[in-house]
Amino acid sequence: MIDLKRTKELHQAIELMYFAYRAFTIEPDKLLAKRGLNRVHHRILYFVARNPGIAVNELLSILDVSKQALNQPMRQLLEMRLVDSARANYDGRVKLLSLTEKGIKLEQRLSETQIKMFSETFAKSNKDAEHAWIDIMRTMSIGN
Numbered sequence: 001m002i003d004l005k006r007t008k009e010l011h012q013a014i015e016l017m018y019f020a021y022r023a024f025t026i027e028p029d030k031l032l033a034k035r036g037l038n039r040v041h042h043r044i045l046y047f048v049a050r051n052p053g054i055a056v057n058e059l060l061s062i063l064d065v066s067k068q069a070l071n072q073p074m075r076q077l078l079e080m081r082l083v084d085s086a087r088a089n090y091d092g093r094v095k096l097l098s099l100t101e102k103g104i105k106l107e108q109r110l111s112e113t114q115i116k117m118f119s120e121t122f123a124k125s126n127k128d129a130e131h132a133w134i135d136i137m138r139t140m141s142i143g144n
Helices: 004-034 039-050 056-063 067-079 101-124 127-142
Strands: 083-088 091-099
Touching: 004 039, 004 101, 039 056, 039 067, 039 083, 039 091, 039 101, 056 067, 056 091, 067 083, 091 101
Parallel strands: none
Antiparallel strands: 083 091
């Protein structure tokens, strides 16, 4: 038997997640659009910033996209000199990615509003709520 009250609560959770994500991405989206970039570019910049010297294959795995899906946005970031690519010393076929100084500055500006949003939101909550939220997001990310 379907629990209508529970279903309604879960629909509310879905809606709140949509609205929160929209609020979370609105400012970075504006900054990206000014440069002709989008959220795919943002994800690349974000994960390369967190993993300097990351191999392309590792980035593909983190983003869970194909080489074809990564090709065009990566080419744009390289052409705009936001990302740099170098051959690995241990294997010339492996490309290692890092952000240029310009890329670091852009990524910091993109993440700045999101960090501020999390900081302010967590400050309004107690530590248990913050840890619960992190646990929920981790569980949703890796599956049941």
